Amino acid sequence: MSKTQGSSHDGATAAVMSAANEAVTTATLPTTAAPSVRAVSVSFVLNGREVTWEGDPSAKLLDVLRDDLRLTGVKCGCREGECGACSILLDGVLVNSCMVAAGRVGGTEVTTIEGYCTTERFKVLDATFARRSAVQCGYCIPGMVLAAEALLSANPHPTEEEVRTGISGNLCRCTGYNAIVDAILDASKEGEGLW
Amino acid sequence: MHPISQPVVKKDHTEKMAGSAEYVGDFYSTDMLHARFVRSPHPHARILEICYPELPEGYCSVDHRDVLGENIVHVVEDDSPVFEVDEVFYVGDPVAMIIGPDPQRVKALAAATEVRYEVLSAILDIDDSDTVFFDYHYGRGDCEDAFSEADKVYEEQFSTGYQEQAYLETQGMSARYEDGLLTVHGSLQCPYYVHGAIAKATGLPKGSVRVIQDYTGGGFGGKEAYPSFLAAQLGVAAMKVPGKDVRVVYDRREDMEFTSKRHPSRCTYRAAVKDGRVTALEIDVRFNSGAFTTLSPVVLQRGIIAAPGVYHVPSLKVRGRGLRTHTVPTGAYRGFGAPQTFFAIERLMDHIAADLGQDPLDFKLAHAAKKGDPTSTSGIYHYEVPLPEMVDKVCEMSDYRAKRAAYAKEQGRRYRNGIGIALWFHGCGFTGSGERDFIKAVVGLHKHADGTVEVLACNSDIGQGIKTTFSKVVAAELGIPYDQVSYGNPDTSRVPDSGPTVASRSLMTVGELLRRAAARLREEWVDGQEQSVEEHYHEPDFMLPFSLEDFSGDAYPTYAWGVSAIELRYDSLTGANDIVGCWSSFDVGTPIDLAIVTGQMEGGVLQGLGYSSMEQMATDANGRIRNNSYSDYIIPTSADVGELAVSMHVVEFPFGPYGAKGAGELPLVGIAPAFVEAAEQALGARGINHIPLKAEEALEYLGAAQKEAHR
Ligand code: FES
Ligand code: FES
Numbered sequence: 001m002s003k004t005q006g007s008s009h010d011g012a013t014a015a016v017m018s019a020a021n022e023a024v025t026t027a028t029l030p031t032t033a034a035p036s037v038r039a040v041s042v043s044f045v046l047n048g049r050e051v052t053w054e055g056d057p058s059a060k061l062l063d064v065l066r067d068d069l070r071l072t073g074v075k076c077g078c079r080e081g082e083c084g085a086c087s088i089l090l091d092g093v094l095v096n097s098c099m100v101a102a103g104r105v106g107g108t109e110v111t112t113i114e115g116y117c118t119t120e121r122f123k124v125l126d127a128t129f130a131r132r133s134a135v136q137c138g139y140c141i142p143g144m145v146l147a148a149e150a151l152l153s154a155n156p157h158p159t160e161e162e163v164r165t166g167i168s169g170n171l172c173r174c175t176g177y178n179a180i181v182d183a184i185l186d187a188s189k190e191g192e193g194l195w
Numbered sequence: 196m197h198p199i200s201q202p203v204v205k206k207d208h209t210e211k212m213a214g215s216a217e218y219v220g221d222f223y224s225t226d227m228l229h230a231r232f233v234r235s236p237h238p239h240a241r242i243l244e245i246c247y248p249e250l251p252e253g254y255c256s257v258d259h260r261d262v263l264g265e266n267i268v269h270v271v272e273d274d275s276p277v278f279e280v281d282e283v284f285y286v287g288d289p290v291a292m293i294i295g296p297d298p299q300r301v302k303a304l305a306a307a308t309e310v311r312y313e314v315l316s317a318i319l320d321i322d323d324s325d326t327v328f329f330d331y332h333y334g335r336g337d338c339e340d341a342f343s344e345a346d347k348v349y350e351e352q353f354s355t356g357y358q359e360q361a362y363l364e365t366q367g368m369s370a371r372y373e374d375g376l377l378t379v380h381g382s383l384q385c386p387y388y389v390h391g392a393i394a395k396a397t398g399l400p401k402g403s404v405r406v407i408q409d410y411t412g413g414g415f416g417g418k419e420a421y422p423s424f425l426a427a428q429l430g431v432a433a434m435k436v437p438g439k440d441v442r443v444v445y446d447r448r449e450d451m452e453f454t455s456k457r458h459p460s461r462c463t464y465r466a467a468v469k470d471g472r473v474t475a476l477e478i479d480v481r482f483n484s485g486a487f488t489t490l491s492p493v494v495l496q497r498g499i500i501a502a503p504g505v506y507h508v509p510s511l512k513v514r515g516r517g518l519r520t521h522t523v524p525t526g527a528y529r530g531f532g533a534p535q536t537f538f539a540i541e542r543l544m545d546h547i548a549a550d551l552g553q554d555p556l557d558f559k560l561a562h563a564a565k566k567g568d569p570t571s572t573s574g575i576y577h578y579e580v581p582l583p584e585m586v587d588k589v590c591e592m593s594d595y596r597a598k599r600a601a602y603a604k605e606q607g608r609r610y611r612n613g614i615g616i617a618l619w620f621h622g623c624g625f626t627g628s629g630e631r632d633f634i635k636a637v638v639g640l641h642k643h644a645d646g647t648v649e650v651l652a653c654n655s656d657i658g659q660g661i662k663t664t665f666s667k668v669v670a671a672e673l674g675i676p677y678d679q680v681s682y683g684n685p686d687t688s689r690v691p692d693s694g695p696t697v698a699s700r701s702l703m704t705v706g707e708l709l710r711r712a713a714a715r716l717r718e719e720w721v722d723g724q725e726q727s728v729e730e731h732y733h734e735p736d737f738m739l740p741f742s743l744e745d746f747s748g749d750a751y752p753t754y755a756w757g758v759s760a761i762e763l764r765y766d767s768l769t770g771a772n773d774i775v776g777c778w779s780s781f782d783v784g785t786p787i788d789l790a791i792v793t794g795q796m797e798g799g800v801l802q803g804l805g806y807s808s809m810e811q812m813a814t815d816a817n818g819r820i821r822n823n824s825y826s827d828y829i830i831p832t833s834a835d836v837g838e839l840a841v842s843m844h845v846v847e848f849p850f851g852p853y854g855a856k857g858a859g860e861l862p863l864v865g866i867a868p869a870f871v872e873a874a875e876q877a878l879g880a881r882g883i884n885h886i887p888l889k890a891e892e893a894l895e896y897l898g899a900a901q902k903e904a905h906r
Contacts, residue, residue: 011736016336016351021428032835042488066221070223072214072217072220072221073213073214074214074216075214075218075363075364076220076413077363077364077365077447078824079446079447079823080446080447080824080826082824082825082826084824085363102361112214113213113214114213114214114215116211117213117214125212126209126212126213129208130204130205130208130212131202131204131213131787132790132793133202133205133660133790133791133794134207134791135207135208135210135211135212136413136415136658136659136660136798137211137363137364137410137411137412137657137658138207138210138211138212138216138364138410138658139218139360139362139364139411139412139413140363141211141212141214143213145212150548164833164834165833165834167833168832168833168834169828169832170833171361171363171825171832172363172833173360173361173363173413173415173798173830174363174413174658174794174799175794175797175798175800175801176794176797176798176799176839177240177797177801177832177833177839178793178794178797178800178839179790179793179794179797180833181833
C-alpha cells in the first residue's frame, strides 16, 4: 500500500482508499511485527476487497486494521475486549478486533465501518441515528453501528429489550443509550426488507 | 416549545457515523514518534538518580532538564511541575519520558529506565493529611443561637468515592515543532488553557504556539486541565526533535490510574430543627485533592456553595477544605464538587424528615427556596424556582407517592422495592466573577462573500453538540439557513479565546455572545462582501457582585434545576439491584435543540446512576488506583436501566441565547441521593450515607433488616 507523508487528513484518507481500491494490498509492518517472530502472510477479504497482510500472526487485528491498513474508523477504547469500540464484523459476526489474532483471519471476510458505510443498510441507520441525535462524541459509534448491523441481521424485528441486550457489549459513556436504542428500533422499521 | 428547540441533524454527525472523524490517535505520519512516561512507583520519595538505558538511534529521553521555560503546568495555581525534579508525590507522578519510532520499543525502554529513590513517608487518607491546600469559610445568620434554641439537633457524616470520567477515547496529544512554531493537537476541552500551559513550559512566545482540538471522544471534565499537562510534556519533547510528530495516546489503565477524577469527599453536617423547620446548618466539607492543587480550589468553591442544597435555611456556617494526600490529583468531573455536597444535604433532609415522621418529599418542598430568597452566599434567586411544578411532573411520571407508600407497607419475600427522590440545582457558568475577571471571553463571526458564516470561538465539541447549537443560534439570529453556518474544531491560530469548555457555560455565555455578534452582523450585512464582527463579554447588571473573600453575592447568574425519582428492586438472595426506572424533570432554560439536550440529560443521569452504585474505585497500600480497566471499573451498559425518562421544564433565562441556561453538568448532580434513598427503602435500612453502594453491602443491610423483622 502507498505510504503517505505528513500527519494530515488527506494522508489518512489516501491510505484508506488505497486499501479499499487495490485488488490485492500488501503491507509490511514495522509496528506490529516484532523482529524475532516469523512473519506470516494472511489473505482475507476486507470491506469487499482481497488483501494480503504480512506480519506477526499474534498481532491484534485491531492494530493491523488501524496501524497497517489505516482503517481508523475502528476505534480503540481498551484493547482488552471490554468496550466494543473496536467492533468489526468477521464473517458477519460481531467481534472485538482487539481480541482477534491477525493470524486467525486468513480466508475470512472482515467488515469495518469504512466498508459498511457504503451499504444501503448503513444509509437507514445513518438517517435514524441522525434524526435521534444518537451520536455525541462519536467514539463508540462505529462499533455501535456494526453492533446494530449484527443485531438486525440476526433479528430484523427486535424488541427494545433485545436491542438493549444486543448492544450491551458496546459501551457508550455519552448518550445514556436511549437515542441509540430508539435509532436502531426505527431502523428496523424503516429498513423493512433490508435485513 | 421555542422553534429553535426543534432538532436538526448535528453538524458532526456524518463523519462520526462513518468513522472518518479523526481523533488524535487516528492521525498518521511516517515519522511519528511515540512517547511513554517513566512514572514514580512510590507515593512519596526523593529522586536520587535517573539512569536511562542505552538509547538506540532515533530514541531519546525527556525530563525536567529539557524544560526550556518554567517547570510548571499552570492550572489555577502553579504548583504542578511538567516533570518532577527531586521528589515524587504520588504513584504515577511523571519523572521522565522516552520517545522514539517504535511504540513497543519505547515502552521497553521506559520500563528499563531506572530511577533510584529514597522512599519517604506518605499520607494517603485525608484524615491524616497535614497539608490544607484550601480552607474556605462562609456563613450568615446566627448558628449558635439557632442550635441553642433547637428542639432537636442532628449530626451526620457522609462520604463519596472517586469517579472516573471513563470517556471512551483515552487522553491523547500530539506535538510538532517546526520553523519556530510549536503545533499541538489532541483530545481536549480548553484550547487556550493548553495554549497558555505550553507557552509557559516551553518559554515560547504565545504567537509561536498553536493548539488545535481534534475530534474528542468525550471529556466530562477529564479533559479540562489534564491535557495541559500532556501538552506541556509533549511540547517540551517535540522541541527536542524538531520536524517530527511526537504523540502519546494513553492506554486505558494508564488513563484510569493517573489522570484526574472526581474528588472523594467526607462531609459532616449538623442541623438545628425548631418547630419542624431546619433553622441552621453547620457544614464541614473535606475533599481529597491528591498531590497537587490543580482544579481543587474551584471544585471546592462550587461544592461548598451548593452545600445547603436547594433549601432556604436562615443560619449557615460552612467550611470547606481541600486536603493534600500522596495520591493522584483529583479534578474536574461533570458537577464539579456539587454531586458530593448534594448527596449529603439530600440524605440529611431525608433522615430528618423520617425522624420527624414526615414525608421526605413534603419536608423538602416546605424548605425549598423560592424566587427572591437569598442563596447560600447571600445572593438572590433572581428567577423563578420551578421545583414544585417539576416535582409534580416527576411524581406523575414515576407514580412516586403511591409507590413510596406501598413499599413502606409491604415488601415481597425475595424482591424488595424502594423509591427515592432528590431535588437540586446547578449554578450556571463560572463560580463568582471568574467570567468577568479572568476569562473575558471574545467571539467572532466571519461572513464570507458567498454568504456563509463561520463561527470563531474556541469551545470544543466533545459530544455535547456545541458545533450544532452555536450554529443554530447564529443562523436563527441572522435569519439564514443552518447549513449556511459552520463551526470547525477550534484552532488557536484562527479563533479568539472565548474561554474554556467547562462549567456548563459554553452555550449560555458564549452562545449569547455569538447571538449578539449575529444580531450586529445582521444589521451590518452587505450581500457579496466579506465581513467580520467581534463581541466581548459583559457581566449582566442585575448580579450582586460576588466576593470570594467572604463568599458573598451572586455566585451564579442563574440556576438550572433538577428533580429525579429512582426506583430500585433488590434481590434479597444476591443483593443485586435492578434500576426499575429513573424519571427526571430538568430545567435548563430553552433547549437549543431538544434532542441534543435530552441526550445530554440521559447521559448525565446514567453517569449519576453509575456513581451511586457500580462505579467503584479502590486504592492499594500505596494509594494507587486498583480499578483500572472496564472490567474492574464498571460503567453502565444499555441493559442496566429499565426506564430512563426525561422531561424538560422551561424557565427562560433572559441573558442566555433564546432563554438557554447551562445544561451539561446538571443531570448527574443529584442522582446519587435519590438512588440511596430508594435503596434505604428497599433494604429497610437507615442512614446509608456513602456511595458507591455495593451489592455486597446491600446483602448486609438486608440481613440486618431481616433479623430486625424476626425479633
Ligand atoms: S478496544 Fe476492543 S473491546 Fe475495547
Ligand atoms: S457517543 Fe461518546 S461514547 Fe458513545
